[in-house]
Amino acid sequence: MDLTDFSAGAQYIAGRQIRGTGEEPFQVVNPADGTVVQQVTLASTADVDAAVAAARAALPEWAGATPGARSEALLRLSAVLAGAADDLARVETSQTGKPIKLSTEFDVPGTVDNTAFFAGAARNLEGKAAGEYSGDHTSYVRREAIGVVGSVSPWNYPLQMAAWKILPAIAAGNTIVLKPAELTPLTSLMFARACTEAGIPDGVVNVVTGAGRGAGEHLVSHPGVAMVSFTGSTPVGRRVAELASATAKRTHLELGGKAPFVVFDDADLDAAIHGAVAGSLINSGQDCTAATRAYIQRPLYEAFVAGVAELFESVRLGDPLNPRTDLGPLVSFTHRDRVAGFVERARGYGAVIAAGGHAPAKGHDGTDLTRGAYWRPTLITGVAQDSEVVQGEIFGPVLVALPFDSDEEGLRLANDTPYGLAASAWTRDIHRSLRATREIAAGCVWVNDHIPIISEMPHGGYKSSGYGKDMSQYSLDEYTQVKHVMYDTTAVARKDWHRTVFGDR
Ligand code: NAD
DSSP: OOOOTTTSSSEETTTEHHHHHHHHEEEEOTTTTEEEEEEEOOOOOHHHHHHHHHHHHEEEEEEEESSHHHHHHHHHHHHHHHHTTHHHHHHHHHHOOOHHHIIIIIIHHHHHHHHHHHEEEEEEOOOOOOOOOOOOSSEEEEEEEEEEEEEEHHHHHHHHHHHHHHHHHHHHOOEEEEEOOOOOOHHHHHHHHHHHTTTTTTTEEEEOOIIIIIHHHHHHHOHHHHHEEEESSSHHHHHHHHHTTTTTTTEEEEEEOOOEEEOOOSOOEEEEEEEHHHHHHHGGGGGTTTTEEEEEEEEHHHHHHHHHHHHHHHOOOOTSSSTTBBBBBOOOOHHHHHHHHHHHHHHTTOOOEEEEEOOOOTTTTOBBGGGGTOOOOEEEEETTTTSSSHHHHOOOOOEEEEEEHHHHHHHHHHTTTSSEEEEEEEOOOOOHHHHHHHHHHSSSESSSSSOOOOOTBBBBOEEETTTBBBHHHHHOOOOOOOEEEEESSSSSSSSSGGGGSSOOO
């Protein structure tokens, strides 16, 4: 099966790729040069209804399959995805603009590994031990699928986000309708087709390509959907939770971030500089865990700023399909202009632009970058803690660096935004690192690194970064519900406790 053939349409419903019946045609654009990658027809609300109906029809058989059978299917899926690695990487790069080396070495192998992990996890769904807790009954716990999951995902890591949403849901026996971001639907469609290729029954995994306000709102409000799992921005997450609450659906929200990067004065400065460049520029900074606020203890501050600025200038912008390109464009021209707006406004309120701060003209490979949505790595200093670039999610290759004096101050500043997704602390002192990991309010705190993720460990936020965990065994808790089953063991008609309701002992 050629996973890259989108000619039949951009909806994947009941095991078939079909055309949406929404009225407006939509173009998936390559942000590296503005060319059209794929023209699609978006989903109408009727298409969403059809996808939910397909997921409901597939539910009894899939939820009733043995964990071993679901695990086998996921293992086959992992092999299909691995076999399509080159196509997945190329399509991911063409729809997002991310460098091919990132797609090839991070997005695709991460997805394959995640699939293999959930194949194993599907067989490890445990409940509590059974027992006679009242003396007169045997109790046990069943962990059951929830039903149809309606999932909405963002454009920054389309393939990985599809995997993070689909895999734990189906490993636990649910069926799913995923609505990827309309800008980047192609690798989610490829993932769904790969599911069919792997023998996962029709209707277990459905993808509707549509707009947030149309298909997205219809999906998360749908009475046939039992749970909503969302990854995206905090304002849209709030709206999704509001819509889902009308029918009391379970919600799982992975929202925005504004990760601090705290460098104490005993840190390995060179490691911190390299870590800040990689941690802030990964995926052009369009990563919810990217380093965005570097707080540097005063003795290291000047050297850190100079070191990061120098490395930022050496980063190779260019054609994302060139394997030597470090940094591609942002996902769209609109988003690039939004990032530029943050930087322009910061200039207006007196920021120092220590590196970048503009769109580039030519790439390292001679590419004309003015045709794409490029932005140079930008280092900002000299702003206040309450300024927009420190508090707001820019989601671009922009790092702010600010000095601090005492450890208390550094940790206080790290916690001083509404977000709490990820953070890092840089120190060689065990006590400082223990304090930082304890006091920073975030779902993940790295020590002497920033970014790595692994399938076995949970990913998810504190505070306005949402709740619920992706990846790891913890995510299976999200996609299952717990049932207490209680058996009478006395076989007595007139039970002792009845007297609390009628009669005497
Ligand atoms: P977004 O919130 O604009 O859109 C996310 C998804 O929601 C898209 O599919 C969009 O079509 C849909 N949507 C928009 N309005 C909707 C509505 N009213 N009802 C239902 N669905 C709607 O986010 P984005 O710009 O695609 O992605 C960037 C954001 O995602 C950033 O804030 C980033 O931090 C966040 N993100 C978070 C994580 C995490 O794990 N916490 C991971 C990746 C991205």
